[in-house]
Amino acid sequence: MRAKHAFTLILILLLFGGGILLLFNDQKKGGSMTMELIKLPEPKKKGEVSLEEAIARRRSIRDFKDTAITIEALSQLLWAGQGVTDKINMFRSAPSAGALYPLEIYVVVANVFGLEQGIYKYKPTTHELLIHRIGNFRTKLMHEALWQEWMSRCPVIFVYSAVFERTTWKYGKRGVNYVFIEVGHSAQNVCLQSVALGLGATTVGAFSDEGVKKLVGMGSDEEPLYIIPIGVPLSKY
């Protein structure tokens, strides 16, 4: 009888210990982070607006309805900016010197159906959003962008950053130019995709680097480069 009790006790200890070990291992591998990843809907590869029409119609739009956008639209905009378009080589929608991909896109979400307000980071390789910060950061971001009041009606605001080192380790000082060129490529894709979706966007370069970096919570190796507020235009354009 005593032997049976001892056996049960050992079994319980083994199961409990194993559970703790598994949990610890999961956290070490970043397993707990998977809880905070949101799979985005598959982006479309065909649309109703031609490229020529999108180029012809693109304008900087600053008058928005205070209306939500869908997660499908957000998914499409992120794919246009940095999505993987060649799954064999993992090449992306915008060209990148040496395919070194120094850009990151943070999304300040204020009004997207089905998404909590917060700051998310786009993961191009898996087409997912990583929850970065929870809360409403739109007005605070507008303050950091020199009080450009019109930004406060945008359901989403993209904030581009770059890890320059990803490019400069190979190309030296010239790599700095490459990173600035790349953000232009990517931002143009987002602007044209906005037109094709019936949305409006404006690229914003006037902001406090330090303020935006701190507000978004960028790493010490990242620098903010460009902001794109996107929303539902007040009138057709």
Ligand SMILES: Cc1cc2nc3c(=O)[nH]c(=O)nc-3n(C[C@H](O)[C@H](O)[C@H](O)COP(=O)(O)O)c2cc1C
């Ligand atoms: C690098 C860059 C920075 C810009 N920064 C701002 C900005 O901070 N605020 C803003 O309202 N527009 C900004 N713009 C948008 C320009 O004002 C706009 O492109 C210009 O007036 C031409 O209008 P269009 O885009 O409709 O052709 C910026 C554009 C570029 C290319």
